[in-house]
Every structure is written in C-alpha cells, then in structure tokens.
Amino acid sequence: xxxxxxxxxxxxxxxxxxxxxxxxxxxxxxxxxxxxxxxxxxxxxxxxxxxxxxxxxxxxxxxxxxxxxxxxxxxxxxxxxxxxxxxxxxxxxxxxxxxxxxxxxxxxxxxxxxx
Amino acid sequence: xxxxxxxxxxxxxxxxxxxxxxxxxxxxxxxxxxxxxxxxxxxxxxxxxxxxxxxxxxxxxxxxxxxxxxxxxxxxxxxxxxxxxxxxxxxxxxxxxxxxxxxxxxxxxxxx
Numbered sequence: 225x226x227x228x229x230x231x232x233x234x235x236x237x238x239x240x241x242x243x244x245x246x247x248x249x250x251x252x253x254x255x256x257x258x259x260x261x262x263x264x265x266x267x268x269x270x271x272x273x274x275x276x277x278x279x280x281x282x283x284x285x286x287x288x289x290x291x292x293x294x295x296x297x298x299x300x301x302x303x304x305x306x307x308x309x310x311x312x313x314x315x316x317x318x319x320x321x322x323x324x325x326x327x328x329x330x331x332x333x334x335x336x337x338x339x
Numbered sequence: 340x341x342x343x344x345x346x347x348x349x350x351x352x353x354x355x356x357x358x359x360x361x362x363x364x365x366x367x368x369x370x371x372x373x374x375x376x377x378x379x380x381x382x383x384x385x386x387x388x389x390x391x392x393x394x395x396x397x398x399x400x401x402x403x404x405x406x407x408x409x410x411x412x413x414x415x416x417x418x419x420x421x422x423x424x425x426x427x428x429x430x431x432x433x434x435x436x437x438x439x440x441x442x443x444x445x446x447x448x449x450x451x
Contacts, residue, residue, distance in 0.1 A: 240369055257439065266345075266441040267383065280438045315382060319439075325371065326431060328439050330382035 226250065228331035230316050236337045242304035245334045248297070249318030255279075257328060258291055258301050259315040267315055273299065306338045342366060343430050343442035351448045358415040360445050362428030365409070371405055372411045373429040377444065383427055387413070418449045 227238070229248040237243050249256050256276050259267035270289065272279040276296040284291070293299040303310055313335050317328040344363045352358045360374075371390040375383035388413065389395045389402040401414040411430075415422055425444040432438055 257372050259441075266343075266443040269438060269440060317439075326371070326439070327385050327388060328429075330384070331383055 228316055228318055228329055230314075230331035230334055232334055233332060234337075236339060237306055239308055239338050240305040242302065243306055243336065244300050245316075245336075247299045247301070247313050247331060248301075249316070250329055251274050253318035253320050253329075254296075255319045255326065256293055256306030257300050257315075257317040257319075258299070259273070260312045261315055261333070262312045283294065303336075305334045306336075308338050311336055311338045342432070342440050343428055345426075345428050345442035346447050347443055349448050350445055351450060352418050354418060354420060354449055354451050356418050356449075358418045358422065358447055358449070360413040360415075360426050360428075360447065362411045362413075362442055363409055364411070364428075364430045364440075365411065366430065366432045367406075369409075369430045369432050371431040372402070373431075373439070374402060374411075374413045375398075375427040375429060375441075377425045377427055379424075383441075386426075399450040415447075418447075420449045420451045423447055423449050 256273045258270045261267045271281040271284045271291045273293045276293050292302045313333040315333045316331045319326040319328045373388045374386045377383045382421040387402045389404045395402045399416045403412045425446050427444045
C-alpha cells in the first residue's frame with residue numbers, strides 16, 4: 225500500500241513570497257489533514273477535510289493560508305504572503321472513515337524555511 | 340487549558356527500565372486515543388491506539404486509559420536506546436468528524 229505522498233520535501237523562500245505544498249493521501253482515505261509542526265512542538269491541526277468538504281479549519285490563518293481538495297483526493301496548501309513565523313514542517317496525513325480507530329498516516333512532510 | 344497536555348521532558352531512563360509517559364485531555368467526548376513516536380527529523384508513526392478504559396498491551400508497550408480522570412498513559416518495558424524519541428499523545432475529539440489533536444510530545448532518552 226502506497227503511503228501519503230508530499231512534495232516538495234524542502235522549500236526556502238523569502239518573507240512575503242508565496243509557496244504551495246501538495247499532498248496525495250493513501251488511496252481510499254476520505255479524511256485528509258494538514259498539520260504545522262514548529263521545531264520542538266507537537267503537530268498543530270490547520271485544516272481537516274472529509275472528502276472534498278472542510279470539517280475543521282479553526283486554526284488556519286485564513287488571511288494568508290488557504291487549502292483545497294477539489295476532487296476529494298489530493299490537496300494543496302498555500303501560504304501567501306509568508307512570514308518568518310511560518311517556518312515549520314508541514315505534515316499531511318490521511319485516515320479512513322470511522323471514529324474509533326481512525327489512525328492517521330503521515331507523509332514525510334515539507335520543511336519550510338522563510339528567510 | 341490546552342486540549343491535550345503532556346510533560347515535555349526530557350525523560351531519561353536507563354536501558355532495561357520502564358519508561359512511563361503521561362497525557363491528559365480536556366474534551367470529555369473524546370472517543371479514541373493514540374500514541375505516536377517521532378524520531379528527530381521524521382514524521383510521527385503510530386505505536387498504539389486505545390478506546391476502552393483499562394490497559395492494552397502490545398509487545399513491550401502498554402497503553403492505559405482512564406476516561407473518568409481524562410488520562411492516558413504509555414508504559415515502555417525493557418526500554419532500549421532505539422526507543423529514544425519524542426512520544427506524541429493524540430486524541431480524537433468528538434467535533435464534527437472526530438478531529439485528531441496532538442499534545443506537544445514528551446522527549447524520551449534511554450541511556451545505554
């Protein structure tokens with residue numbers, strides 16, 4: 225079974241520039257998550273999709289971050305304009321339906337450095 | 340109050356000892372609970388999940404859940420240096436689709 229694919233693995237941009245990350249979840253997984261993990265901290269949920277609908281985006285800074293999952297499969301997360309504090313690893317995860325044992329499988333992450 | 344709280348550590352134990360990691364959560368409607376291990380520079384990987392009160396054992400790992408106290412723990416028996424990592428507690432909150440919320444993680448060092 226192929227895992228969660230993310231690209232790029234690394235990205236360095238200047239502040240005020242824009243950047244986009246891509247994620248392809250495990251085949252058949254309806255739920256897709258984007259997490260932000262700042263060095264030394266746990267993953268922070270930015271947005272959760274169920275198929276192509278948004279379940280939770282309460283922690284997404286909507287003035288600069290946007291995410292979409294148009295066909296209910298792969299997803300993109302965009303930051304525009306980037307700030308220094310956006311430097312972090314952006315993790316995409318997916319899980320199947322159901323609530324009891326909905327383990328999240330993670331991609332390798334995209335390490336973003338804003339300079 | 341943070342939704343999922345963990346002691347950040349570091350927790351240091353000698354090789355062969357029992358490591359005990361603790362986690363508390365705030366949402367009483369939470370349904371399922373997960374322990375993930377994260378090595379430095381890597382993504383989290385699932386160790387165990389538990390959703391019933393009591394203990395659940397898997398090899399050297401035992402997860403313990405007490406919903407009344409809103410407390411979940413992970414015991415690692417016969418700790419090995421390869422167990423040195425950050426351990427993340429995650430909780431599926433009952434909020435429109437059971438979003439998964441993570442704690443900040445506890446860093447564990449196992450000394451050879």
